[in-house]
Amino acid sequence: MSDTATVSTLPTSTPPLRELAAESGTTFVLALFTTLSGKPCAKLVPVQAIDQLERDGVGFAGYAAGMMGQEPRDPDLVAVPDPASFTPIPFVRPGLALVHCTPHVEGEAWPFAPRVILQRTLARAAAMGYAVNVGAEIEYFLVDRASGKLTTADAADVSARPCYDARDVTRMYDHLTEISTAMNALGWGNYASDHEDGNGQFEQNFDYADAMTTADRVITARYLLSVIAEKRGMTATFMPKPFTDRTGSGMHLHLSLWRGDTALFPGTDPQGLGLSPLAYSFVAGILDHACALQGVIAPTVNSYKRTGATSTASGATWSPRRATYGGNDRTHFLRVPDGNRVELRGADGSANPYLAAAATIAAGLDGVERAAHPGPLGAGAAADLPMTLVHAMDALEADPVLTAALDVAGPGVAAYFAQAKREEFFAWHNTVSDWEIDHYLTAF
Numbered sequence: 001m002s003d004t005a006t007v008s009t010l011p012t013s014t015p016p017l018r019e020l021a022a023e024s025g026t027t028f029v030l031a032l033f034t035t036l037s038g039k040p041c042a043k044l045v046p047v048q049a050i051d052q053l054e055r056d057g058v059g060f061a062g063y064a065a066g067m068m069g070q071e072p073r074d075p076d077l078v079a080v081p082d083p084a085s086f087t088p089i090p091f092v093r094p095g096l097a098l099v100h101c102t103p104h105v106e107g108e109a110w111p112f113a114p115r116v117i118l119q120r121t122l123a124r125a126a127a128m129g130y131a132v133n134v135g136a137e138i139e140y141f142l143v144d145r146a147s148g149k150l151t152t153a154d155a156a157d158v159s160a161r162p163c164y165d166a167r168d169v170t171r172m173y174d175h176l177t178e179i180s181t182a183m184n185a186l187g188w189g190n191y192a193s194d195h196e197d198g199n200g201q202f203e204q205n206f207d208y209a210d211a212m213t214t215a216d217r218v219i220t221a222r223y224l225l226s227v228i229a230e231k232r233g234m235t236a237t238f239m240p241k242p243f244t245d246r247t248g249s250g251m252h253l254h255l256s257l258w259r260g261d262t263a264l265f266p267g268t269d270p271q272g273l274g275l276s277p278l279a280y281s282f283v284a285g286i287l288d289h290a291c292a293l294q295g296v297i298a299p300t301v302n303s304y305k306r307t308g309a310t311s312t313a314s315g316a317t318w319s320p321r322r323a324t325y326g327g328n329d330r331t332h333f334l335r336v337p338d339g340n341r342v343e344l345r346g347a348d349g350s351a352n353p354y355l356a357a358a359a360t361i362a363a364g365l366d367g368v369e370r371a372a373h374p375g376p377l378g379a380g381a382a383a384d385l386p387m388t389l390v391h392a393m394d395a396l397e398a399d400p401v402l403t404a405a406l407d408v409a410g411p412g413v414a415a416y417f418a419q420a421k422r423e424e425f426f427a428w429h430n431t432v433s434d435w436e437i438d439h440y441l442t443a444f
Helices: 017-024 047-056 114-127 166-171 173-185 211-231 277-288 290-297 303-307 353-369 389-397 400-406 413-429 434-440
Strands: 028-034 040-046 058-060 077-081 096-105 131-136 138-144 192-195 201-205 235-237 253-259 334-338 341-344
Touching: 017 047, 017 096, 028 047, 028 077, 028 114, 028 211, 040 047, 040 058, 040 211, 047 077, 096 114, 096 211, 114 131, 114 211, 114 353, 114 400, 131 211, 131 353, 138 211, 166 173, 166 192, 173 192, 173 201, 173 211, 211 235, 211 353, 253 277, 253 353, 277 290, 277 334, 277 341, 277 353, 290 353, 290 389, 290 400, 290 413, 303 389, 353 400, 389 400, 389 413, 400 413
Parallel strands: 028 096
Antiparallel strands: 028 040, 058 077, 077 096, 131 253, 138 201, 138 235, 192 201, 253 341, 334 341
16 A cells, blocks of 8 residues: 655666576575466576576576466577666575576567567667556455465464554564665665555565566565465465455555656646646546456456455455546555556456556557546546456457557567466366355255
């Protein structure tokens, strides 16, 4: 539940990996990329091979990695490191660092790689004269499964309204301060840690950056949160809704367009949001493609338990059900807390940050190209968001702007993604649940 304004960031030249490793005392590097589903994949590279890593990349069997658009017969997927993303993480293991990589196949950037999709989207924005800044709020639960049942890791975290509770924060002091210290050591600018609305739910906020840097940091943060929680016998889960009666976990995205050092969203307008005509067009684009966008930013079966929730123990779901926009009102799909940015509240903890940013930016830029306007504030004729993952895939496949966004680096990605997600839906649908046993076992 962040309220910090977007700031502009400019790229700087980056030394080679060997220098970065020597300066940070690195002895091993995780060469990391993500699949379309958001799974972090890596190989552990000793510093003695760091020149080879930078020169040649490191090879993976793409089909074995997961959703990468490959079959067992396909050539190696080669992860090429981006030195600008080099991140020492000695608080995980002494001498350890990670570097985010861009997957290639036979010397060409792989169209199914999420980082490639975001790179191409940002290149399109740059060609239009825009730089894109993005911030992300990462909500998660700290849980325990030792008993065979999913429970809150902190057994004392049981109050009916736990959000911001100082006592709950204090009991998780060691975990929260360790991740905060790590973020600040990396220069991310962690400015707050808080207990969210659900029992066992937390969030650490960090500064905004350019879209690629933020996407890299989301993946890094999820990794750090997971391993730091594991050290204390807990599991950090970014599952959108792990508990039926509690608020789900979002990944709210804050977006703005810049030209150099000039912020392009602030302006004077009759609706009083402090937005420029450009910003309104960007908002309109996102709203026009909201239903298809949900398929990318809420990409799991469980996502629709979050957006479809009607009530929680705290009395609020904090997740949108319609494609509305408005001012500093957290019930909207797009919230405008001030004139510097817009906050997309439809994304959840299962979203791949590269794909989520790319699809959202593409939707917004479509509105800019059409000089669209979102209409009056509030609900109006706003569309209802998809009820299930399969409804979202229907909307995605029917939306040429969003399918083109996924296919920006090459054809077939959108169709592959939609098919994989349909299979995921029907795998869940074909599984008999406890709910069915409870309702039907002796009902007839």
